[in-house]
Amino acid sequence: xxxxxxxxxxxxxxxxxxxxxxxxxxxxxxxxxxxxxxxxxxxxxxxxxxxxxxxxxxxxxxxxxxxxxxxxxxxxxxxxxxxxxxxxxxxxxxxxxxxxxxxxxxxxxxxxxxxxxxxxxxxxxxxxxxxxxxxxxxxxxxxxxxxxxxxxxxxxxxxxxxxxxxxxxxxxxxxxxxxxxxxxxxxxxxxxxxxxxxxxxxxxxxxxxxxxxxxxxxxxxxxxxxxxxxxxxxxxxxxxxxxxxxxxxxxxxxxxxxxxxxxxxxxxxxxxxxxxxxxxxxxxxxxxxxxxxxxxxxxxxxxxxxxxxxxxxxxxxxxxxxxxxxxxxxxxxxxxxxxxxxxxxx
Numbered sequence: 001x002x003x004x005x006x007x008x009x010x011x012x013x014x015x016x017x018x019x020x021x022x023x024x025x026x027x028x029x030x031x032x033x034x035x036x037x038x039x040x041x042x043x044x045x046x047x048x049x050x051x052x053x054x055x056x057x058x059x060x061x062x063x064x065x066x067x068x069x070x071x072x073x074x075x076x077x078x079x080x081x082x083x084x085x086x087x088x089x090x091x092x093x094x095x096x097x098x099x100x101x102x103x104x105x106x107x108x109x110x111x112x113x114x115x116x117x118x119x120x121x122x123x124x125x126x127x128x129x130x131x132x133x134x135x136x137x138x139x140x141x142x143x144x145x146x147x148x149x150x151x152x153x154x155x156x157x158x159x160x161x162x163x164x165x166x167x168x169x170x171x172x173x174x175x176x177x178x179x180x181x182x183x184x185x186x187x188x189x190x191x192x193x194x195x196x197x198x199x200x201x202x203x204x205x206x207x208x209x210x211x212x213x214x215x216x217x218x219x220x221x222x223x224x225x226x227x228x229x230x231x232x233x234x235x236x237x238x239x240x241x242x243x244x245x246x247x248x249x250x251x252x253x254x255x256x257x258x259x260x261x262x263x264x265x266x267x268x269x270x271x272x273x274x275x276x277x278x279x280x281x282x283x284x285x286x287x288x289x290x291x292x293x294x295x296x297x298x299x300x301x302x303x304x305x306x307x308x309x310x311x312x313x314x315x316x317x318x319x320x321x322x323x324x325x326x327x328x329x330x331x332x333x334x335x336x337x338x339x340x341x342x343x344x345x346x
Contacts, residue, residue, distance in 0.1 A: 002305050002340040003045040004332075007081065007232050007314040008032065009052070010059040028058050035329050036069050039076060042333025043341065046077030048111065048197075048314055051084050053119045063096050070103045079109025081197060081232075081314065082179050086115055086130045087123075090137040090157065091164060094144040097174070098166045106170040110145070111177035111197070112138065132156070142192055145169075145176065177230075183212035190216035190224070197314060199232035202285040206231060207308040214309075226311025226345045231304060235315045236291040237331045238324075247324070248291035256284055294335035301336070302343045309346050 010032055013024055036047060047069070049062035059065065062080045070078060078100075083093060101108040114134040117127065125133075136154045143150045148167030151160050178189045180196050189196045190213050198206055210229055217224040234251055238244035290300045301313055317332055318325040 001311070002302065002343050002345055003227075003312045004043075004337045004340045005045050005077075005230070005312060005314045006036075006039055006047045007316050008036075008047055008049045008059065008065070009316055010050075010057050010065075011318075012056045012058055025058065031325070033069065035326065036076075037072060038330070039333065040073050042330070043337045044076065044333060045312070046079060046107070046109065048079045048081035048109070050081060051113070052116075053084075053087075054122050055119065063100060066100050066108070067103055070100070070105075070107075073107075074105075075107075077107050077109050078104050079175075079177065080111045081109075081177060082111030082113035084115040084119070085112050085137045085141070086120065086125060086133040088137075090140040091144065091150075091159075091162060093137075094141060095164050095166070098164070098169055101169045101171055101174055102166065108171070109175045109177060111179065112141065112194075113179040138192065142176075145174070180209065180213075183209055186210070186213040187216040189213065190222060191220060193217075193220070193222050195228045195230070197230035197232055197312070199314075200284055200288055202287045203304050203307050205285075206287075206304075206310075210308050210310070226305075226309055229308070229310045230312035230314055231308065231310045232314035232316070233287075233301070233304070234289050235297060235301075235317055235328070235332060236289075237294055237297045237317075237328055237336060239293060239331070241292050241296065244291040244293070244297075247318075248289045252284065252286075252289050294331055295339075297332070298336045298339035301340060305343070305345050311345050313340060 010028060013020065013028065015024065039047060049065045050057065050059050051062050053060050062083065066078045066080070085093070097108060097110055115130060120130050133156055136156055139154070140150065140152050140157060143152070144164060148164045150162050150164070152158065176194045178185070178192070178194045178196055180186045180189055180198050181200060186196055186209050196213055198209055201209065213229070214224050234248065236244040236248040236251065287304065290297055292300070305311070305313055315332060318328040
């Protein structure tokens with residue numbers, strides 16, 4: 001079975017700054033909330049909320065979004081993919097995640113990310129410092145997820161017998177995720193026994209990354225199967241194949257313009273937090289964009305998941321308000337989700 005998830009980006013409407021009113025902003029959250037409630041009825045496994053700042057997303061705090069939806073759902077898994085660790089105090093992350101585990105009645109999924117260069121640079125956080133903070137914070141987070149009193153002596157944090165409250169997860173061990181786009185970070189995640197998720201790459205490169213994760217896991221006696229691995233893709237589904245493919249092409253062009261063409265990224269391509277290959281900087285492959293009719297989309301997803309052994313599929317389902325956003329969402333839920341749940345991987 002391939003477990004289908006929503007990857008929620010919360011796209012800002014394609015309007016000029018002058019045209020974005022308080023009502024427009026509220027509409028983004030209102031439409032998102034309505035669709036999230038429908039996701040449970042449509043059979044999605046859950047929702048992973050992303051975290052982004054200063055750009056084209058209204059998702060600066062995934063924990064707030066999880067809290068908002070938690071008591072209106074009963075089955076959906078709710079997670080972060082992921083909290084940008086260098087922006088936080090790690091002890092506070094654990095306390096908030098413990099709260100959310102109880103607010104969701106044990107449905108929280110814990111995902112961490114290092115962040116993206118253009119957002120870090122806006123705050124004057126360099127790549128070296130971000131790497132250091134991320135790696136040190138993970139040591140604290142891993143310890144805190146296992147016990148409520150922690151000790152640590154590092155460069156950025158020092159504390160003795162720090163008691164965290166609330167101090168017990170409802171789940172004995174909440175699923176732990178890390179976003180990765182390099183074999184090095186995949187191997188580190190294997191050592192931490194964290195599940196992993198990736199995107200952007202071709203299926204061939206994704207398989208190489210996952211193979212590195214599987215090989216490293218074997219060294220530590222960590223059993224890895226499809227349930228430990230996820231891929232994230234942009235998806236456009238329509239009853240009109242041509243319409244879906246045109247929307248997909250436009251979506252890719254928009255992302256390349258905003259992200260890959262950002263001079264703050266280009267100036268730092270040799271020192272990205274988690275570059276796919278040494279010196280390669282940011283890449284965006286056609287495999288990251290899946291489009292077509294429901295049957296075609298399901299076939300592409302199943303083929304990709306089988307090729308790399310992923311048991312989870314995270315879908316970015318449209319990045320705009322309006323009827324097409326909803327149609328994309330509903331068609332995926334009604335016609336693609338059942339096919340994925342029937343598929344076999346590994």
